[in-house]
Amino acid sequence: MxxxxxxxxxxxxxxxxxxxxxxxxxxxxxxxxxxxxxxxxxxLALTHSLRADLWVVEAGTRGPFAEASRIPGDVREMVARLPGVATAGAVTLRSAEMQAPQGLVRVQVMGFEPGRPGGPATVAAGRDLGGARFEMVADARAGLALGATVLLGGDRYRVVGLTGGLVASGGDPLVFVTLRDSQELQFQLAPPAARRAQAAGAGPGALDTVNAVIARLHPAADPATVAETVRRWKHLAALTDAEQSEVLTRSLVNxxxxxxxxxxxxxxxxxxxxxxxxxxxxxxxxxxxxxxxxxxxxxxxxxxxxxxxxxxxxxxxxxxxxxxxxxxxxxxxxxxxxxxxxxxxxxxxxxxxxxxxxxxxxxxxxxxxxxxxxxxx
Structure with missing residues (x-):
């Protein structure tokens, strides 16, 4: 027994x-x-989804996830012409609160150029962004349904697609909008503030500003070599995908x-x-x-x-x-x-x-x- x-x-x-x-x-x-x-x-979910081999950011910074980075939008064309680069896209990234049907929702807003790197790799439901203004692809964790209308930055956006498992390092769900919409949301001053800035001699300012340019390389290209080429331009910095992952895991969430x-x-x-x-x-x-x-x-x-x-x-x-x-x-x-x-x-x-x-x-x-x-x- x-x-x-x-x-x-x-x-x-x-x-x-x-x-x-x-x-x-x-x-x-x-x-x-x-x-x-x-x-x-x-x-690491976003970086894996973007499949970016190279991140080009403002000199002296470690990218849009770790600290503020602002570069001119035409940097994308400069990067796209580098030897070894297959395609490049400009992106913006910022935290925001939007008014959804269920109440206020805190999200991470990703702006990208449709047809270029920067958007979600797959859309679980609905469709990806086209050329229309004020459309949004949101992660399912935001609790939004297809066709829902949300208020973001004073404009109404319609949810046309849903992704799964794409969140920021802090856990906020990601939403994707066109680069133009995101630039207006992030960089355009309210009319009173714009008038004060212009009166102070700051000028109206340009909206063609982005937080980073991401690039995908040809299979035979060496990311470290291309990154070193970018670093020779004194006003820019570059991180490979491995270096960006290191920043995210060792700095932001450590x-x-x-x-x-x-x-x-x-x-x-x-x-x-x-x-x-x-x-x-x-x-x-x-x-x-x-x-x-x-x-x-x-x-x-x-x-x-x-x-x-x-x-x-x-x-x-x-x-x-x-x-x-x-x-x-x-x-x-x-x-x-x-x-x-x-x-x-x-x-x-x-x-x-x-x-x-x-x-x-x-x-x-x-x-x-x-x-x-x-x-x-």
Missing amino acids: NLAFADIRHRLGRFLMTCLGLGLLMGVALSMVGIYRGVVAEA RARMQLGMFTVVLLFVSAVIIALIIYTMTMDKLREIATLKLIGAADRTIIGLVLQQAMLLGAAGYVAALAIVFATRDRFPRAVELGPTEVLAMAGVIGLICLLGSLVSIRAALRIEPQQALGG
Whole structure:
């Protein structure tokens, strides 16, 4: 007879409730791991969608994601003529709030030239932008429906397409508009401000300003070589796709990653302590049974097997419950929860190690139980 299974059947209700409680605790730790991975995935989602090999930005800056960058719009033509460049497109990027049917929605507005790099790689529903003004392609996380009308910067935009999984590094959903609409939204002054600027001698200013120019290279071209060519123009800077990804993961989301990582470690430590206490309590509840086993001559390995098997069964059942809870609710989280086979298996190994270490104190206590205690009152 397997003593661990026999004891679980004898106290099945308590065992299941304990597993459910552990499952909730492990589920929080597992979701933190998923959010940790999701922060990185969200930060890189836009750059992967754009498939840009080169980012040309204002000199002395690290691109539109990390800091402000303004360059003339005609830089796009200069970049497009460089050896190795297949195509180039000008883009703008800014945060804004828009009035949607469900209320105010904070979004990241991406302006691009239809037909050139800068737009969404795929549109899940509806269509991509054409040449018409005041049209918008929005990510599904913005909660907008096809055909919906939103108010952005004093103009009404109609949603003609929807994307999936395109958000800014801060988690705001991305919306795509034409470059001209975005330039007016970002760079055009309100009439009173424009009159004051003109009276001060600043001039009316030009709207042909962009935040960056992105380029796709020919397969044989070396991104580092093309970037070095751009850097020779003293008023511009250039980042390869790898360098832009480094900026996003090491600079913009590094603090969030550290916070989530530390919180995950704390949760795992708390889980380890709670699992150790539960296993110890379960072992002490069987004090007389263990003493009886010793009295009839059971070997130490039998006692060790009883405690260790129960600890592993407890951890396995709790982890299964955690997986069920997280995967059933992951779509309701405000940030992406990225859990692949690697994260699931790694977390299973951590939980197994925690259960193994947590059972050591209980095993030591069980081995110190005297057989005479089976005869006590």
